Amino acid sequence: MNQYPIMKIKNLSVEYAKGKPAVKNINAEIMNHTVTAIIGPSGCGKSTLLRAMNRIHELYDNINVTGEILLDEENIFRKSPIIVRRKIGMVFQRPNPFPNMSIYENVLSGYTLNGIKLKKSTKNEIVQTNLESVGLWDEVKESLQKKGTFLSGGQQQRLCIARALALRPQVLLMDEPTSALDPIATKKIEELILQLKNRVTIVVVTHNMQQATRLADSSMFMYLGELIEYLPTYELFNNPKNKKTQDYISGNFS
Amino acid sequence: MNVRIIKDKMMHAGVVFVTLCTLVPLFAIIYSVVAKGIGQINWDFFTKVTPNSMEAMLAVAEGKVIPGGVLQGIVGTLLIVLPATFAAVPFGIGGGIYLYEKDNSRLAAVLRMIVDMIQGLPSIILGIIVYLWVVVPMKSYSAIAGSVAMFIMMLPMIVRSTEETLRMLPNNLREAGLTLGGTNFRVMMRVMLPSAFGGTATGILLAVSRVIGETAPLTLTILGSANVCYDPREPNSAVSLLIWEFYNDPNMQSLIWSAALLLLVIVLLLNLLAKKLSKG
Numbered sequence: 333m334n335q336y337p338i339m340k341i342k343n344l345s346v347e348y349a350k351g352k353p354a355v356k357n358i359n360a361e362i363m364n365h366t367v368t369a370i371i372g373p374s375g376c377g378k379s380t381l382l383r384a385m386n387r388i389h390e391l392y393d394n395i396n397v398t399g400e401i402l403l404d405e406e407n408i409f410r411k412s413p414i415i416v417r418r419k420i421g422m423v424f425q426r427p428n429p430f431p432n433m434s435i436y437e438n439v440l441s442g443y444t445l446n447g448i449k450l451k452k453s454t455k456n457e458i459v460q461t462n463l464e465s466v467g468l469w470d471e472v473k474e475s476l477q478k479k480g481t482f483l484s485g486g487q488q489q490r491l492c493i494a495r496a497l498a499l500r501p502q503v504l505l506m507d508e509p510t511s512a513l514d515p516i517a518t519k520k521i522e523e524l525i526l527q528l529k530n531r532v533t534i535v536v537v538t539h540n541m542q543q544a545t546r547l548a549d550s551s552m553f554m555y556l557g558e559l560i561e562y563l564p565t566y567e568l569f570n571n572p573k574n575k576k577t578q579d580y581i582s583g584n585f586s
Numbered sequence: 587m588n589v590r591i592i593k594d595k596m597m598h599a600g601v602v603f604v605t606l607c608t609l610v611p612l613f614a615i616i617y618s619v620v621a622k623g624i625g626q627i628n629w630d631f632f633t634k635v636t637p638n639s640m641e642a643m644l645a646v647a648e649g650k651v652i653p654g655g656v657l658q659g660i661v662g663t664l665l666i667v668l669p670a671t672f673a674a675v676p677f678g679i680g681g682g683i684y685l686y687e688k689d690n691s692r693l694a695a696v697l698r699m700i701v702d703m704i705q706g707l708p709s710i711i712l713g714i715i716v717y718l719w720v721v722v723p724m725k726s727y728s729a730i731a732g733s734v735a736m737f738i739m740m741l742p743m744i745v746r747s748t749e750e751t752l753r754m755l756p757n758n759l760r761e762a763g764l765t766l767g768g769t770n771f772r773v774m775m776r777v778m779l780p781s782a783f784g785g786t787a788t789g790i791l792l793a794v795s796r797v798i799g800e801t802a803p804l805t806l807t808i809l810g811s812a813n814v815c816y817d818p819r820e821p822n823s824a825v826s827l828l829i830w831e832f833y834n835d836p837n838m839q840s841l842i843w844s845a846a847l848l849l850l851v852i853v854l855l856l857n858l859l860a861k862k863l864s865k866g
Contacts, residue, residue: 388765393690418767424758431759432780444776445768492762499766 337361338533339385339503344399346380346389354380356557357399362503367525367534369548369565371541373580377557378537382505385535386420387413403502418446421496421532425508427488429480429495436476438491439463442499462494465531466524486517493524497532504528506536510543522547541581545569553577616850623847626840631655631848635813636828642837652838656845658814662822665729666808667798669818670736675790678741682748682786683774705742712738713803720807727809727821735803740793747789751782788864795856799849801826825849 339362346355355377362368370378383389384397390413400407408416429438439459443450450458459476463469468490472483480491489509496504506525510518525534525547538544544551544565551565553576561568561577572578630653637645637654645652681697688694704712712735720731755778763773779786801824809821810831829845832838 386765388761391761391764414767414769417765422762422765424762426756426758428756428758428762430762430777430781432777432783441763441776442766445763445766445772447772495762495766 335363335365338364338404339535340400340402340405341381341385342400342402344381344384344397344401346377346384347396347398349394350396354557355384358559360552360559360562362533362535363549364502364533365529366549367529367536367547369544369551370535370537370554371539371544371551371580372554372560374539376554378552378554379507380557381554382507382535382537385503385505386417386422388417388422414446418442418499419501420503420505421499421501423489423492423496423504423506423509426512427485427492429483429488429491431479431481433480434477435463435472435480435483435491438480439494439498441495446499458498462498463491465497465528466490466494467520468494484517486513486520489513489517489521490524493521493528497528501532503533503535506534508537508539511539518543541569553580555580619843619847619850622840623843623845626651626655626844627847628655631844632660633657636838636841638812639835639837642835642841646837646840652841656825656828656841656848658811658823659825659828659845660848661814661816662729662732662808662811662824663798663826665816665818665822666732666736666804666824667794670733670740670797671790671794673733674737674740674744674793678744678790678793679748679779679786681741681745682752683779685745685749686752687770687774701742701745704738705746708802709735709739709800710802710806713806716803717806724819726819727807729808729815729818729820729822731807732804732822732824733818735807736797736800739797739800739803740790743793743796744786744789747792748782748786751785751789752778754785755781784864788860791856791860791863795853795860798856799826799853801830805830 341358341360341362344355344358345353347353358381370381372378380389385401385408387408389395389397397409400409402408403416403419408420429435430441433441436459437444439462440450440455443458460469463472468487471487472478475482480488483491493504510521513521522543525536528534536547548565550563551568552562553560553568553572553574555576561572561574563572568577569581572581628651632655634654635658636656637652641654642652681701685694685698716731716735716738720734721727724731759781760773760778763777764770768776804824804827808824808827810827811821811823815822825845825848829842829849832842832845
C-alpha cells in the first residue's frame with residue numbers, strides 16, 4: 333500500500349497552566365494505514381497528546397496549545413473542530429455507548445449529532461456494515477433496539493468503535509481502549525485493531541507494552557512530556573537508542 | 587457467643603428500632619388524615635363547590651355529611667400549578683444547563699447564589715413580593731398571580747436538579763458526543779439531557795408536589811373563591827387554601843380532613859412516581 337504521512341505533528345506543546353507544559357515540543361509523522369502506539373509512564377503526557385489530535389482538549393478552559401498538527405497537510409487548529417473530529421474519531425478508556433440510545437441509534441449517533449438526515453435503507457446499511465466490521469453484527473442483530481448499555485463491556489467497546497467508524501474517519505484515536513476489559517474482550521479488540529488498519533490510521537495510547545508490540549507498526553515513547561524516541565516498534569523494543577527507553581521497557585521504572 | 591457478633595446484633599437492632607421510630611409519625615399522619623377525612627369523600631366532593639356555612643351547619647346538626655365538595659379548589663389548583671409548571675420547566679432546565687456548562691463563570695456564580703436564595707426564601711415573603719408585582723398593578727387578586735408565585739418557587743428546584751443530574755453523568759459521555767463531531771448544543775439535546783431524563787423529571791415532580799401544598803403565598807395572590815372560576819385574571823381558589831378556609835369556619839371541620847386527604851394522596855403519588863422515575 334502506498335504509504336505517506338497522513339498526520340504531521342510540528343513543534344506541538346500543550347500547557348495546562350502557564351509555563352508548565354504537559355507536552356513539550358513534539359515533532360512526529362504518522363503514516364497512513366498503520367497502527368502507532370504511544371507508551372510511557374503515567375503522567376508522561378501521552379493522553380494529552382492524543383487528546384490534542386482531535387482538539388477534544390478544548391473542552392477545558394486554560395489549556396494552551398502551540399505548534400501545529402497537520403492532517404493531509406492542513407493545520408487542524410485552523411479548521412472547525414467539528415470537521416476535524418468527524419475526520420479523526422476517538423475511542424475511550426471506558427466503553428461509553430450513549431445510555432439513552434439503542435444499539436441501532438448508537439451506531440448512527442455520529443449522523444444524528446451532525447444533524448444529517450438519512451433514508452431508512454441507508455441507515456440499515458450503515459448499521460449493518462459497521463457492526464459487521466467490528467464483529468458485533470451476529471451477536472446483536474436480533475436486539476438492535478435494545479439499549480447499548482445492556483451489552484457486556486467488550487461488546488460495548490466494539491459498539492463504540494462501530495459508532496466512530498460509521499462516520500468514515502481517516503484517523504481513529506484510542507485512549508487505552510482495553511484497560512477496562514477482560515483478557516478475552518481485549519484479544520477481540522486487538523484483532524479488530526489489526527483488521528481495521530486497512531481502512532483507517534490508528535493511534536493508540538497504551539499502558540501495556542506487550543500490547544504495543546502486538547499491535548503497533550511504530551511506537552512513541554514519551555517521558556515527562558517529551559517524545560524520547562519514535563521508531564518502528566520492533567526497533568524500539570529491541571534496540572532502543574535512549575537510556576530512558578531502555579529502562580522503561582525493561583521495567584526499571586514505571 | 588463472640589463479642590463481635592453480639593455487638594453486630596445490637597447495632598442491627600438499634601438501626602431497625604430507629605428506622606421504625608421515623609416511620610411511626612408518617613403512618614400516624616396518614617392514619618389520622620384517612621380516618622377523619624374518608625367520611626366526606628364521595629362523588630360530590632370532586633364535582634360540587636363548597637356549600638355556604640349555613641348549609642354546612644344544618645347538615646352537621648342533622649348528623650349528615652356536609653353537602654358539596656372542593657371543585658373550585660381542584661380547578662384553581664390546576665389553573666395555577668399547570669401554567670407555573672409549563673413555564674418553570676424550560677426556564678429551569680435552561681438554567682440548569684447553563685450552570686453545568688459555564689461552571690466557573692462569574693454569571694454562573696451569581697445565578698447559583700440567586701437560585702439558592704430564592705430556594706431559602708420564606709414562601710410568605712414571596713407572596714408579598716408577587717402581591718406587589720402582580721396583584722397591585724393588575725388591581726385584582728388572580729390565578730395568574732398565584733402562578734407567578736408558584737413559578738418562582740419551582741424554578742430553583744428544577745435548576746438545581748437539572749444541574750446535579752447532568753453533573754452525575756460520566757464526563758466521557760459528553761466527550762464521546764463531541765468527538766463524533768456534534769456541536770455542544772446537539773450533544774446536550776441528543777445525549778446529555780435524554781440521559782439525565784430520570785433525575786430531571788424527578789426534580790420537576792418534587793417541585794410540583796412541593797408547591798401544590800403551598801398556602802401562604804396563595805392567600806396574598808389568589809385570595810379565594812366560592813365558585814369555580816376559569817378566568818386566570820379573576821381571584822381563584824386552591825385545595826390548600828380551602829383547608830385554611832375550612833379551618834377558620836367552625837361548621838366546615840370535617841371538610842378540612844377530606845381536603846387534606848386529597849392533597850396528601852396527590853403529593854404521595856407524585857413522590858412515588860418521582861422515585862420510580864429516578865430509578866429509571
